[in-house]
Amino acid sequence: MSVLIAIPARYASTRYPGKPLVSLTGASGTEMTLIERSWRAAMAVSGADRVVVATDDDRIRAVAEGFGAEVVMTSSDCVNGTERCAEAHAVLGGGFDIVVNLQGDAPLTPHWFVEDLIAGLRAAPEADIATPVLRCDGMALNGFLNDRKHGRVGGTTAVFAADRSALYFSKEVIPFTSQIYADDAPTPVFHHVGVYAYRPGALADYPTWPMGPLETLEGLEQLRFMENGRKVLCVEVEARGRQFWELNNPEDVARIEEMMAAMGLD
Incomplete structure (x- = not known):
């Protein structure tokens, strides 16, 4: 099955304008x-037939x-991003069996997250879309709770059924x-x-559907699939000692740079 x-x-991000062109410093100062960094993460994925950056901005x-x-x-x-991926696939003439949306704000995405995701969708013909989920340890959970306490949008969380079909994202x-967890628990x-x-x-089909109330409230594009009755498969992935975070806010630059330094990633 061919994979794009x-x-x-996009440059005009509401929360962080110009975000794709923000500089991140690696462990050795690069x-x-x-x-x-997001493109390099995509290029490291095994089994991808083509990798493209989809944008509407000449600076990017x-x-x-x-x-x-x-x-x-x-x-x-x-x-x-989902609408942009749909348009990019159409501009390229279609023909791919799986289209992966590797968002441009996730430079720490390990290649095995994407490889496991592709394998998960291939093995689940009843699913229309698949997305990875990572079990939080106590440190990650406390980071989420601290962000919300201070009014910041941190990561997104997911709940899913026994068959791994998504129930909700928030x-x-x-x-x-209410339990307190140790950092490594x-x-x-x-x-x-x-x-x-x-x-x-x-x-x-996605761009033809109107934005529903849940997507509007949460600002989470995957909810449009669920609001239109499409099955979203949650694929659990393993961190393998890697830290993961997305760049959502200006404050996340320092957090991601600290993670790269701790993991020795340049």
């Missing part, structure tokens, strides 16, 4: 833009082409637990990793 990885990137295009990425220009009317910390909370693998039919 599309990296949606500076690299967020979009280049120039930077991406400068470090060797293939760029697909998309409309500024795309309201989220920027709040769900499910509720497993918790019942799962961090949703912002990567998606779509079957092309469901991806093509």
Whole structure:
């Protein structure tokens, strides 16, 4: 099954304008833009047939082409990454069996997260979309709770059924637990990793659906699939000692740089 990885990137982010071009410093002091680090993460994925950056901004295009990425220009009317991936797939003429959305704000995404995701969707013909979830340890959960306490949008959490079909995604910390966990203890909370693998039919349908109330309230694009009765498969992935975080706010730059330093990633 042929696989396209599309990296949606827009300059006019509401929470963090210009985010794709923000510089992140690695463990040995190497500076690299967020979009280049995300592209390098995509290029490390085994089994991908093509990797493109999908954007509507000439500044991002120039930077991406400068470090060797293939760029697909998309409309500024795309309201989220899924719509941008749908347009990019169409611009390329379609034909891929799986389209992966590796969001341009997740430079710490390990290649095995995406490889496990692709394998999970291949093994679940009843699913229209698959997305990874990572069980939080106490340290990660406390970080989520601290962000919410201070009014910051941190990571997204997910709850799912016994068959791993998603029940809900939220920027709040769900499910509720009153228990206190040690930093290295497993918790019942799962961090949703912002990567998606779509079957092309469901991806093509997505932009034709109106934005529903849950997507509007949460600002989470995957809820549109669920609001339209499409099955979203949650694929549990293993951290293997790697820390993971997405760049959602300016404050996250220092957090991600600290993680890269701790893991020796340049």
